[in-house]
Amino acid sequence: IVWAKFQEDFAQIAAALRADKVEFVEYHGATSTADRERARDRFQNDPTVKVFLANPACAGEGLTLTAARTVIYYNTSFRLSHRLQSEARPHRIGQEHPVQYIDLVAEFTVDERIIDALRDKKDLSDLIMGDPRGNWI
Numbered sequence: 001i002v003w004a005k006f007q008e009d010f011a012q013i014a015a016a017l018r019a020d021k022v023e024f025v026e027y028h029g030a031t032s033t034a035d036r037e038r039a040r041d042r043f044q045n046d047p048t049v050k051v052f053l054a055n056p057a058c059a060g061e062g063l064t065l066t067a068a069r070t071v072i073y074y075n076t077s078f079r080l081s082h083r084l085q086s087e088a089r090p091h092r093i094g095q096e097h098p099v100q101y102i103d104l105v106a107e108f109t110v111d112e113r114i115i116d117a118l119r120d121k122k123d124l125s126d127l128i129m130g131d132p133r134g135n136w137i
Helices: 007-019 033-045 080-088 110-129
Strands: 024-027 051-054 070-073 100-103
Touching: 007 024, 007 051, 024 033, 033 051, 070 080, 080 110
Parallel strands: 024 051, 070 100
Antiparallel strands: none
16 A cells, blocks of 8 residues: 555656556545545555556555555554554455554654654643554554
């Protein structure tokens, strides 16, 4: 799964995947409802589909994506709920493999600040809920 936020990001990632002849599906705001269903089904059931390119605001809740082995955050939302829900998509009933998470973050960028803000939000949430889970992200 490759998570991204912006339409231009989707266009650039899709172009790179096409150039490398990588089979992928898209699931974001510009994807019709019917195409979203087809994308989910193809990713889950068609072994030729290697990438599920999606926006966590659209695909971050209610989907089962147990075909995933790797999750890449091309960029990340400030919303902790988007992050936590998107992380949970591959971890559903039927997942039989470990899943690796990768954040693409360059030093001294807004992405670094977003990750720091998400850590702070998660730490505060864990403190309030009494649920310390250690390091996250």
